[in-house]
Amino acid sequence: MAEPRKKSRWALDLTDAELTGAELTDSHPTDEAAAPARSGPEGRDAFRLAAFGALLIVVLFAGYGLGRLNNGTSADISVTPTATTTAGTPVMNEAMPHTHGTTGAGLPLAAGAAVGGLSLSSDGLTLRPAGTMFQAGRKQRLSFTIVAASGVPVTSYAIVHDKPLHLIVARRDLTGFQHLHPEMSADGSWGIDLTLAEPGSYRMIADFTALVGGQQVATTLGSDLTVAGDYTPKPLPAPERTTTATAGLTVTYEGTPSTRAVQPLLMTVTGTDGKPAAVEPYLGAYGHLVVLRQGDLAYLHVHPEQQLVDGKVKFWLTAPSPGDYRMFFDFQVGGRVQTAEWTLKVN
Numbered sequence: 001m002a003e004p005r006k007k008s009r010w011a012l013d014l015t016d017a018e019l020t021g022a023e024l025t026d027s028h029p030t031d032e033a034a035a036p037a038r039s040g041p042e043g044r045d046a047f048r049l050a051a052f053g054a055l056l057i058v059v060l061f062a063g064y065g066l067g068r069l070n071n072g073t074s075a076d077i078s079v080t081p082t083a084t085t086t087a088g089t090p091v092m093n094e095a096m097p098h099t100h101g102t103t104g105a106g107l108p109l110a111a112g113a114a115v116g117g118l119s120l121s122s123d124g125l126t127l128r129p130a131g132t133m134f135q136a137g138r139k140q141r142l143s144f145t146i147v148a149a150s151g152v153p154v155t156s157y158a159i160v161h162d163k164p165l166h167l168i169v170a171r172r173d174l175t176g177f178q179h180l181h182p183e184m185s186a187d188g189s190w191g192i193d194l195t196l197a198e199p200g201s202y203r204m205i206a207d208f209t210a211l212v213g214g215q216q217v218a219t220t221l222g223s224d225l226t227v228a229g230d231y232t233p234k235p236l237p238a239p240e241r242t243t244t245a246t247a248g249l250t251v252t253y254e255g256t257p258s259t260r261a262v263q264p265l266l267m268t269v270t271g272t273d274g275k276p277a278a279v280e281p282y283l284g285a286y287g288h289l290v291v292l293r294q295g296d297l298a299y300l301h302v303h304p305e306q307q308l309v310d311g312k313v314k315f316w317l318t319a320p321s322p323g324d325y326r327m328f329f330d331f332q333v334g335g336r337v338q339t340a341e342w343t344l345k346v347n
Contacts, residue, residue: 115320116220117168117205117299124149127206127221130189134196134227142182142194142204146221148212153188156211160218161284161303165190165208168299169225172201173233174292174326177339199229203297220299236294236324239343248272249333251340254312257319259346265289267313267329267340276311282332287313291344294324319346 120127130143146154157164167180167190175198182192196202202225209218242252249272255265267287271277279286286308291300298320305314313331325344330337 115293115298115300116207117203117222118296120221120223122221123217123219124212125154125210125217125219125221127223129204129223129225132223132225134194134202134225136199136227136229137195137197139193139195141191142225143189143191144204144206144223145189146206146208146210148210154210154212155184155186155188157184158209158211158216160209161288163283165206166301167192168203168205168207168290168292168301169194169196170203170292170297170326171196171198172203172297174236174294174297175234176202177290177326177328177341179288179290179328179330179339196225196227198231199227200231200233201226205297205299207299207301220301222297222299236326236343239345241342243340243342245269245331245338245340247333247336247338249277249338249340251329251331253327253329253342255317257317257344257346259319259322262316262318265315265317266309267315267331268311269313269331269333271333277333279308279311279313280332280335282330282337287315287329287331289315289317290328290330291317292326292328293320294326319344322346 116122126147128145128147130145134140148154160166163181164184165182167182169178169180170176176196178194180192180194182190184190190206203222204225205220205222207220209216211217241254242250245251250270252268252270253265254268255263257263257265267289269277269279282288285303285306287304289300289302289304291302292298300317300320302315302317305316308314313329319325323346325346327342327344329340329342331340332338
């Protein structure tokens with residue numbers, strides 16, 4: 001008895017179709033196929049025509065499959081299983097650039113992918129701040145808890161780029177950016193001293209991978225913080241490709257993000273002497289790029305390729321929608337972490 005044929009992923013199902021002159025079959029002959037093939041020029045012409053038609057079908061469907069893979073709609077993404085440290089804390093595999101709030105699988109953001117940080121609750125997890133009112137210019141304790149659907153605080157997290165949780169804080173006008181790493185207590189509460197310099201409405205965004213029910217859940221949750229006082233929003237600076245970082249280094253980016261496809265962004269850091277600066281690894285990578293969208297502060301956190309490209313830090317990015325964004329590039333030179341900022345306009 002012939003074994004069932006195993007179809008390839010892009011194979012065309014021809015069970016309901018008739019092919020004249022030739023059939024696509026297994027290597028096992030059937031009774032019908034046992035009949036001698038026609039000989040002579042007429043038989044050869046029919047065979048050639050049928051073979052050409054079969055080849056054309058294969059080529060067309062192979063091209064269709066590759067097109068879907070390139071568009072990121074049907075690719076089978078295999079994620080390397082996580083490792084475990086001696087302390088029992090899972091560590092995310094970082095063999096490929098990792099993108100938070102996007103694919104979550106260490107791949108560049110696909111066109112049309114969702115952004116993060118817009119909700120208090122997502123993926124069965126909820127962010128619960130202990131307090132959201134602050135005084136301008138005064139250091140205060142920011143405390144919060146991540147709660148599972150059962151109502152129990154989450155106490156287990158994967159280590160992603162050297163930290164179990166990354167906290168982003170920025171004012172609604174995209175000023176006052178901070179990238180922080182709070183500490184967790186045994187009861188699952190997180191805390192860090194936070195100073196918000198000026199009055200206004202701020203957004204806190206917690207980016208993490210929780211371990212719930214034996215599963216890793218990567219997500220970003222957000223909440224508003226308020227600083228009382230007279231608030232005058234600042235307009236976004238004009239888009240420029242070159243900016244000055246916090247310690248006086250010059251940083252220039254190359255590339256044009258698009259909503260239609262993943263595009264490369266290359267960051268070049270130049271020292272005060274005009275020579276390329278030696279960028280050092282920081283939190284497991286050569287830099288971290290946070291992108292916030294004007295209006296709702298939709299959040300993207302992108303990590304670069306593992307190796308520098310001609311001394312440049314290379315990211316891959318797709319803008320989720322047209323509009324204005326603010327990019328924040330954290331990097332390290334000479335043991336000092338610095339931040340460069342740009343306004344980005346996506347058409």
